[in-house]
Amino acid sequence: MAERYPFDQFEAKWQKYWDENKTFKTLDGPSDKPKYYILDMFPYPSGAGLHVGHPEGYTATDIIARYKRMCGFNVLHPMGWDAFGLPAEQYAIETGTPPAIKTAENIATFKRQIQSLGFSYDWDREINTTDEAYYKWTQWIFLQLFKKGLAYEAEVAVNWCPALGTVLANEEVIDGKSERGGHPVIRKPMRQWMLKITAYADRLLSDLDDLDWSESIKDMQRNWIGKSEGAEVNFPVDGYDLSLKVFTTRPDTLFGATYMVVAPEHPYLDQITVTDQLSAVKAYGLKAERKSDLDRTELAKEKTGVFTGAYAINPVNQALIPIWVSDYVLMSYGTGAIMAVPAHDTRDYEFAKTFDLPIVEVVSGGDVSEAAFTTIEDGVMINSATSDGGFSIDGLKPSKAIDKMSDWLEATGKGKIATNYKLRDWLFSRQRYWGEPFPILKDGNDIIPLSDSDLPLTLPVLDRIKPSGTGESPLANAKEWLQVVDPASGKVYRRETNTMPQWAGSCWYYLRFIDPHNNDQAWDLEKEKYWMPVDLYIGGAEHAVLHLLYARFWHKVMYDLGYVSTKEPFQKLVNQGMILGMDGEKMSKSRGNVINPDDVVKQYGADSMRLYEMFMGPLERSKPWNTNGIEGVYRFLNKLWRHFINDKNQVIELTDAQPDTETLVMMHASIKKVGMDLDALAFNTAISQLMVFSNHLRSLEQVPRVALETLLILLNPFAPHIAEEMWHLLGNSNILAYSPWPKYDETLLEKTLLNLAIQINGKVRGQIEVEVDAAKEVILELAYAHSSIKQYTKGKTIVKEIVIPNRIVNIVVK
RNA sequence: GCCCGGGUGGCGGAAUUGGUAGACGCGCUAGGUUCAGGAUCUAGUAUAUUCACGUAUGUGCUGGUUCGAUUCCAGUCUCGGGCACCA
Numbered sequence: 001m002a003e004r005y006p007f008d009q010f011e012a013k014w015q016k017y018w019d020e021n022k023t024f025k026t027l028d029g030p031s032d033k034p035k036y037y038i039l040d041m042f043p044y045p046s047g048a049g050l051h052v053g054h055p056e057g058y059t060a061t062d063i064i065a066r067y068k069r070m071c072g073f074n075v076l077h078p079m080g081w082d083a084f085g086l087p088a089e090q091y092a093i094e095t096g097t098p099p100a101i102k103t104a105e106n107i108a109t110f111k112r113q114i115q116s117l118g119f120s121y122d123w124d125r126e127i128n129t130t131d132e133a134y135y136k137w138t139q140w141i142f143l144q145l146f147k148k149g150l151a152y153e154a155e156v157a158v159n160w161c162p163a164l165g166t167v168l169a170n171e172e173v174i175d176g177k178s179e180r181g182g183h184p185v186i187r188k189p190m191r192q193w194m195l196k197i198t199a200y201a202d203r204l205l206s207d208l209d210d211l212d213w214s215e216s217i218k219d220m221q222r223n224w225i226g227k228s229e230g231a232e233v234n235f236p237v238d239g240y241d242l243s244l245k246v247f248t249t250r251p252d253t254l255f256g257a258t259y260m261v262v263a264p265e266h267p268y269l270d271q272i273t274v275t276d277q278l279s280a281v282k283a284y285g286l287k288a289e290r291k292s293d294l295d296r297t298e299l300a301k302e303k304t305g306v307f308t309g310a311y312a313i314n315p316v317n318q319a320l321i322p323i324w325v326s327d328y329v330l331m332s333y334g335t336g337a338i339m340a341v342p343a344h345d346t347r348d349y350e351f352a353k354t355f356d357l358p359i360v361e362v363v364s365g366g367d368v369s370e371a372a373f374t375t376i377e378d379g380v381m382i383n384s385a386t387s388d389g390g391f392s393i394d395g396l397k398p399s400k401a402i403d404k405m406s407d408w409l410e411a412t413g414k415g416k417i418a419t420n421y422k423l424r425d426w427l428f429s430r431q432r433y434w435g436e437p438f439p440i441l442k443d444g445n446d447i448i449p450l451s452d453s454d455l456p457l458t459l460p461v462l463d464r465i466k467p468s469g470t471g472e473s474p475l476a477n478a479k480e481w482l483q484v485v486d487p488a489s490g491k492v493y494r495r496e497t498n499t500m501p502q503w504a505g506s507c508w509y510y511l512r513f514i515d516p517h518n519n520d521q522a523w524d525l526e527k528e529k530y531w532m533p534v535d536l537y538i539g540g541a542e543h544a545v546l547h548l549l550y551a552r553f554w555h556k557v558m559y560d561l562g563y564v565s566t567k568e569p570f571q572k573l574v575n576q577g578m579i580l581g582m583d584g585e586k587m588s589k590s591r592g593n594v595i596n597p598d599d600v601v602k603q604y605g606a607d608s609m610r611l612y613e614m615f616m617g618p619l620e621r622s623k624p625w626n627t628n629g630i631e632g633v634y635r636f637l638n639k640l641w642r643h644f645i646n647d648k649n650q651v652i653e654l655t656d657a658q659p660d661t662e663t664l665v666m667m668h669a670s671i672k673k674v675g676m677d678l679d680a681l682a683f684n685t686a687i688s689q690l691m692v693f694s695n696h697l698r699s700l701e702q703v704p705r706v707a708l709e710t711l712l713i714l715l716n717p718f719a720p721h722i723a724e725e726m727w728h729l730l731g732n733s734n735i736l737a738y739s740p741w742p743k744y745d746e747t748l749l750e751k752t753l754l755n756l757a758i759q760i761n762g763k764v765r766g767q768i769e770v771e772v773d774a775a776k777e778v779i780l781e782l783a784y785a786h787s788s789i790k791q792y793t794k795g796k797t798i799v800k801e802i803v804i805p806n807r808i809v810n811i812v813v814k
Numbered sequence: 815g816c817c818c819g820g821g822u823g824g825c826g827g828a829a830u831u832g833g834u835a836g837a838c839g840c841g842c843u844a845g846g847u848u849c850a851g852g853a854u855c856u857a858g859u860a861u862a863u864u865c866a867c868g869u870a871u872g873u874g875c876u877g878g879u880u881c882g883a884u885u886c887c888a889g890u891c892u893c894g895g896g897c898a899c900c901a
Contacts, residue, residue, distance in 0.1 A: 216818045220896055223817060228900075248901060261901095303899085328899045338901050346815085347899055422900055541895075578895095615839070617827055621820080622894075629826065632839045639854095685828070688838035695838095757834040762882045764834050802881050808833045810881050 005641035006649075007605030010725040015118050023737055024120040026076050028515075028527060033074040037531050038065050039510055039570075041539025041547070042080045044502070045106035046087060050113040051587060052595045052613070052625060057538045057576045059610045060619055060683065062119045064536060066717035067678050069120075070741040076531055077120060078513040080127035081107050085502045086169060089434040092465040099434040099465070103130060113597060117606045118721055120737070125516045129505030130434075134512065136456030137522035138504050139439040141554065143449055144561060146440075150196040153447070156427055158471070160188035165469035167431040187289075190471055193429040193438065193498060197553045201225055201421045203567075204552055212572040214620070217544045224545045226422025231406045233339065233415035235260060235312040237272055238320060244268065244312055247334035247420050250344065250376075251409060252393060252401035254316045255384040256362035257339040258352070260323045261305065263331040264288040272323065274309030281306050281325055288327040303328060303351040314339075315414040316405075317386055326351060334420055343368040363398055376402070426550065428501060433465050433474040435499030441484055442494045457495075472497045506547055507554040510534055510569060528564055533571045538619075541575040548573070574681060577622035579613075584624045595625050607719035608634040614683035614718065636691055637722055643698045644708065644726065651729050652703075659704040664748060666696055667707050671744035674714045683718075690715055705730070710742055758783045759810040760792040776803045783809050 018024060040061050043054060065077040083106075088099035107128065114121075127134055145151045159168040163183035167190070172179045197204075205225045208218045230249035237244060244260060262269060264285040273281045284306040305326030312323050328347055329338050342352035342359040349372035352359050359368055364382045366373025373379065376398040384401070385392030391408060393401040409415030429438070437457045439450040450457060460481035468476035475497040476482065484493045508522070514531045515523040548570070555569040580586060581593025588594065600609045611633040617623040644652055659667065670693040677686035693711055697703055709730065716723035716736040727736050751772055756779065758766045766786040770779055780801060783789055789811070796813035803809050 214819090216895085219818055223897060226897090226900065230901085246901080250901080326899095328901095330900070333900045335901095340901090345901070347901075350899095420900080422897095544896080615826090621827095623826070626826065626840075628840050632826095636839085642854095684826090685838080688828075691838055755834080759834080759882070762833095762880095767834075800881060802833095804833065808882080810833080812881050 005638045005722075007607060007637075007721065011118065011606050011721040014721045014724050015115060018118075018120065018737070019123070022124070023735065024077070024122050025124055026122045027074065031074050033072060035076065035531055036068045036073040037076045037534045038068070038536045039077075039513070039534045039538070040079065041537070041543060042082050042506070042509060043110060044082045044085055045103065045110040047091070047102070047106055049109050050597050052597050052600070053540070053579045053587070055114075055117055055597055055609065056579055056613045056619070057540070058114065058119055059117070059613045060576065060681065061536070061538050062610075063614065063683060063717040064678065064681070065120055066720060066737065067741065069737065070713070070717070070739060072740070076513065077122060078125040078127075078516075079114065079119070079121040079123070080125075080509060080513070081110070081129065082502065082506050082509070083107060083128050083130040084435045084505055086432070086434070089432055089465065092434070093467075096464055098461070100130065116598070116601050117610060120720075125513050127509060127512050127516050129509065132456045132458050133519070135436045135505065137512065138436050138500065138508070139455050139457060140452060140522060141508060141558070142436075142500070142504070143439055143452070145195060145557060146449055148557065148561070150199065150557065151428070152194055152196065153191055154194050155189040156192045156194070157187040158190050158192070158431065159185045160190075160471055161185045164467060166467035167471050169430075188471065190431070192427055195426040195428045195553075197426045197550070198421060198423055200553050200556050201227070201423050203556055204549060207552075207568055211568060211570070214573070214575065217541070217548075217573065217575060220544050221549060224423065224549065227419060229417075229419050231409055231415050232335070232418040233315060233409060235315060235339065237268070237323070238311040238313055240272060240310075242268060242271075244323070244337045245335045246337050246339045247418060248339060250341065250398075250402065251405040251415070252376075252381060252384075252398045253341040253344045253362050254314065254339070254405060256341040256343050256360045257314055257321060258342060258358045258360055259321050259340045260312050261326045261329045261338050261340055261351070262308075262323060263329040263336040264325055264327055265331040266325070266336045269308070269325060272308055272310040277307060277309040281308055284325060303347070303354045305351065305355065316391070322357070324351075324355070332424065333422065342372065344372055344374055346372045346374060348372070426553075428504075429498035430501050431471060431473045431497075432499050433459070433462070435501065436504055437475065437499055438496040440496040442496060443491070448493065468497075473499060475499070503547060503550050507551045508558075510551075511558075511564065522563070525563070532564060533566045533569055535571055537570040537573045538576060540578075544575060574620060576619050579616075580622060580624040582625055582627065600630065604630055604634045605637075605721070607637055607722050611637070611687060611719055615687045617684055619681055619683060633687070636694065637719060639698065640694050641722065641726070644703070645729060649729065651726075651731075654705040654708060655702040656705055657702070659707050663696065663700065663704060663707055666693055667710050668744040668748045670714060671710065671742050672749065675741065675744075678717070687718060690718070712736065713739055713742055754806060756806075757808050758786060758789055759808065760789065761812055762810060765789055765792050772806060774805075776805070779803055779809060783811070
């Protein structure tokens with residue numbers, strides 16, 4: 001390791017200075033400065049503390065925040081804690097330590113670690129989702145959702161572990177057994193709160209278009225919402241006064257429907273199954289239920305099913321087709337029933353082959369004796385006309401036939417055009433203690449919301465958190481808390497024992513940062529108008545779908561209620577890539593490849609840590625940690641310090657003379673490149689330019705003060721401690737944090753002479769120096785005069801001369 | 815299976831609209847400094863071949879478009895992420 005420059009002497013000093021002087025306190029808007037709201041995904045403060053992945057995003061946002069301040073923006077850059085969640089509760093059950101205590105300890109560790117990196121957060125805006133003053137408003141938002149009819153109760157199956165007397169999260173269930181103890185886990189329906197996110201599916205989808213997010217994240221959200229357009233078709237059940245409704249994206253293939261399949265949970269199943277088949281169907285239903293419980297990762301997708309004995313009437317040709325039951329049809333998607341077109345659907349094809357059901361080709365172009373033909377781009381409809389010839393789609397392309405059949409369904413009332421979504425309503429309750437209590441009272445089945453004045457409904461302090469044994473949360477043990485007596489009527493109500501999931505607090509924290517201490521409102525509407533939307537949001541890709549979708553949903557509800565002024569909360573989103581271990585694998589305790597930021601800061605200092613996190617590669621890419629790499633950036637800072645600062649902490653002698661041309665050009669080129677790279681979040685190449693500039697300055701006999709000062713200004717967002725320290729050693733009394741970002745002079749960067757490569761048949765064979773915008777004739781004359789070009793053209797026929805001004809010359813010879 | 819991203823020296827990675835591939839950093843080699851090691855400074859460093867000048871090859875692979883392709887197009891292999899019987 002290189003000899004240390006004294007970072008340990010001044011990094012803490014500057015952190016203390018910024019803290020004591022509240023250097024980064026954000027004044028409430030509106031102000032005359034343009035605003036910039038830059039947000040990190042706030043962390044869950046786990047017991048393990050920070051790992052090097054956390055500071056990657058935080059460093060990126062901090063650099064941008066510091067850069068934007070220097071550019072004259074009013075910057076909002078806050079940090080807080082998403083502190084409800086399972087681990088603290090599990091810890092409480094095991095050790096008896098109350099979750100609030102453990103959580104506070106974890107937060108203290110996280111905060112110390114984050115602060116040791118010199119991030120410029122406005123700590124006066126720190127929020128914690130577990131504070132009463134915060135979750136009061138989470139509860140308030142829930143009440144808004146409830147009043148709008150977007151929150152409802154439903155019976156939903158949970159992972160119930162009888163031995164532990166508790167409900168488990170999916171991640172606590174491994175191979176059908178509880179993670180702790182290995183006890184059996186069964187599915188048990190319980191009353192749960194649901195949020196009607198599906199009501200916003202269309203807007204959540206279409207509003208993605210205007211966001212400055214990566215296409216891949218938008219695609220993930222689009223896929224999750226899973227919009228598909230098609231038709232609903234009613235198939236009357238033969239002999240019954242009811243019809244099976246199906247959803248299909250391929251109404252064009254209706255003539256090819258040779259059977260139907262309903263999900264094992266379909267409500268009509270008991271009614272329509274013939275007596276002979278009843279026991280077989282019931283047995284199948286039980287098996288299907290168990291299968292999904294025990295081993296849902298079963299990869300062998302062998303088709304199974306049972307015939308119900310019933311028949312349906314195909315509405316387009318009156319054909320009688322058998323109705324089967326099979327678990328390849330899901331009750332939770334579409335209508336829980338399908339029309340099966342084996343010739344043109346892979347799954348139906350497999351099923352038909354397994355049970356020897358007829359396969360009728362209605363789109364020509366494939367070979368249905370071999371495989372299902374599923375494309376709608378090619379092929380022509382066949383066998384698709386009614387026997388009386390009254391209706392036909394024969395001869396059409398499938399895509400056209402879809403429209404014609406849909407119209408026919410609408411016209412005859414046998415079906416209608418329909419849209420379906422994969423997105424389901426959001427299961428919004430957990431059987432846990434450590435979460436926001438629902439502001440809800442129960443009177444039998446009646447639901448009574450608390451009034452706003454009763455908020456917050458605080459969590460009761462329990463001597464010991466333990467399972468209720470009934471599947472209800474540990475709150476069911478809090479007898480006093482549970483019972484509420486109405487003083488007027490004397491009537492006794494019971495509180496809701498479910499709590500909200502961890503997502504709740506993170507769904508709106510970006511709004512609370514705007515006005516974190518408001519006791520009368522969740523946030524002030526004027527302040528919201530000033531600060532929203534978030535201009536840049538950086539966080540891990542693991543939240544690409546759920547957190548972002550849920551937050552967008554709440555935001556739209558708040559928008560509809562007039563509490564926020566923007567349709568979308570996060571205008572620009574960037575997902576940082578993962579930092580892998582030295583071995584190129586995901587960092588994990590079991591692999592032993594975890595890097596602790598505390599060790600890095602101790603050994604190399606915060607500036608080197610920050611610089612290395614950004615120098616490793618593009619922010620959005622995954623990349624491996626390499627200790628040699630941090631040595632490199634450390635050496636860069638070390639050389640900078642030791643070249644300009646002597647043993648007595650004095651700056652070497654600088655010159656006040658104008659820099660020479662080369663230095664001046666490099667200085668302005670650096671201002672330009674670093675600024676442009678920062679705008680593009682290309683931190684690694686910006687740092688590279690700083691190194692180039694710094695290397696040049698160190699090579700000079702006489703270093704111009706203005707050049708060194710410019711370097712320090714440019715370096716400041718990246719390595720603020722060393723930049724501030726050297727800035728002050730240079731005799732400046734202002735602080736760099738708010739020094740204006742320098743402007744560059746474009747005219748200095750315009751070259752008068754440039755090197756032009758001469759190619760022969762596309763291969764570079766020589767270079768000439770010409771004036772910018774030199775005439776084609778001049779260039780060619782110089783080119784042919786070049787010795788090696790002469791050699792390559794000697795005795796050859798010149799076929800073509802390509803001269804691209806200021807770029808290249810290519811001479812094609814034969 | 816479907817939907818997204820990536821594949822460039824020994825390594826992390828650079829490369830405006832197609833226009834001199836390999837910036838910057840690591841590592842390595844040689845030399846200076848040092849009693850020595852470390853640290854540091856200087857020079858070199860894609861591969862093959864050559865004493866050298868040079869020449870040939872080279873951005874996963876195979877083709878294509880072009881005077882010219884890391885960049886555009888088609889196909890293919892591979893790694894990573896997401897979803898997964900979604901009708």
